[in-house]
Amino acid sequence: MGKRNRPGTAARTAGMAAESGRDTQSTRGADASGPSRQHAAVGADERLTPDRLARSVFSRPLARSARDAGGVRFFWRVAPTLTFGIALYVLLENFGDVAGACGTVADALTPVFIGMVLAFILNIPMQLFETQVFFWIRKVSIRRGLSVLLCYLLLWAFVLTLLFVVFPQLSMALESLTSMLPLLGSQLYNTARGLVERYDLDQELLNYLEFDWNSIALNVIEWTTSSIPQLVSTTRDITSRLLEIFIGFVLSVYMLFGKERIVRQGRRLCCAVLKRDWAERVINLCSLAQTTFRGYLTGTLTEACILGTLTALGMAIFGFPSPVFAGVLMGIGALIPIFGIFIMVVVNAILIAVQADIFTGIWFIVYITVLQQLEGNLIYPRVMGNAIRLPGIWVLAAATVGGTLFGLMGLLLSIPTASMLYALARALVITREAHASQTAGSAPGGAREVQTPEYVDITARMDGDGERSGVLTGEVRITRRGAQNGDRQP
Helix, strand or coil: CCCCCCCCHHHHHHHHHHHHHHHHHHHHHHHHHHHHHHHHHHHCHHHCCHHHHHHHHCCCCCCCCHHHHHCCCHHHHHHHHHHHHHHHHHHHHCHHHHHHHHHHHHHHCHHHHHHHHHHHHHHHHHHHHHHHHCCCCCCHHHHHHHHHHHHHHHHHHHHHHHHHHHHHHHHHHHHHHHHHHHHHHHHHHHHHHHHHHHCCCCHHHHHHHCCCHHHHHHHHHHHHHHHHHHHHHHHHHHHHCHHHHHHHHHHHHHHHHCHHHHHHHHHHHHHHHCCHHHHHHHHHHHHHHHHHHHHHHHHHHHHHHHHHHHHHHHHHHHCCCCHHHHHHHHHHHHCCCCHHHHHHHHHHHHHHHHHCCHHHHHHHHHHHHHHHHHHHHHHHHHHHCCCCCCCHHHHHHHHHHHHHHHHHHHHHHHHHHHHHHHHHHHHHHHHHHHHHHHHHCCCHHHCCCCCCCCCCEEEEEEECCCEECCEECCEEEEEEECCCCCCEEC
């Protein structure tokens, strides 16, 4: 004969089971909603602006697990600092060996770096061809293949133009300049003497133009002759790296064909290794870098093409010699930040003065100055847009520091890198100011408000402090304040 249950026991048991079922269901719902929120936040970074991407890097996590909410163990607090200290000590003690090992690894990864750079650059025209030229082809593989083929044909056409058109003409112009330098110096001296006599200027000004132009020409020839062995050695080094360039070329083709899969695998790996909030920050940081470098590269290439075309057309209209060659040089100079234009203007002016006369070279400088003003005020803002978002003083500082430390490559990459760092610093300041304003005061009813002039703010209030099965429960009421007006919209 079994035991008889007390009155009310069955009812209490059923109530506990129902409550446990509700807890289990709510816990499962929260766990199931986690990955969806994660993928939604991670996958939406491409639709965000660079400012929002930069702010998301420093955003605070929305929720914490039970272990984090209760406190982190002492070991997990000390372990990162201790590991970093040990690694830094080992690095300083064996700096030479570590530097040699890093150099070996960098040499081994050189083809991969070349392939990544080529794929990143050629991805811009490839997307243009896919969406604007071959959009009528339904099959994706055929459309991608034709776009990649056209991109590499344009790349080889540019390289062959440099090797067989630009460089030979530049060499011939240098030889002509060397031979015509004494005559050019005498013309300059006669012109200056005529100006001094016409306007009754001080005769001592002519002493600054009395040079031995023949000796200067001989020095130029000697410098050119001494530079030939160095040029030959540089060519030999480039030839020895042809295998690396070829491997990088092949890798870039594979990267362009499988770029979606590579990006998807990178996202999955990041989400699997890191926590949700850190995975979102890393992916948003990569998206910010991709957006910044892509915008800068697209704007710079477009600007170089426009400036070179306008230079060639204007020179052809006004009758300057070698308009196409000068336009190509100006386009190449536009690819080098800050200093490239000035260098190419001086080179073109000297070459024009050798081919025609000094006054033609001076008029070319005047023409380029006027063209630069018109192009910089009318075309440049529309082409570049918000690609840089960097004040002028920081552009000059970044180009100077990058060129001094890393040469031409540092000069090319310094401005987009500085633009990305500037966006991150700006986002950090905005986030810290918003957090300080949030913790300093609260709105009536316990709701905290953040007011910034940059973006739409969210005000939230949590009512209730109960914690059940690791999930914080409570009522959340969100109000939205417009960035321009002060009205609140629920």
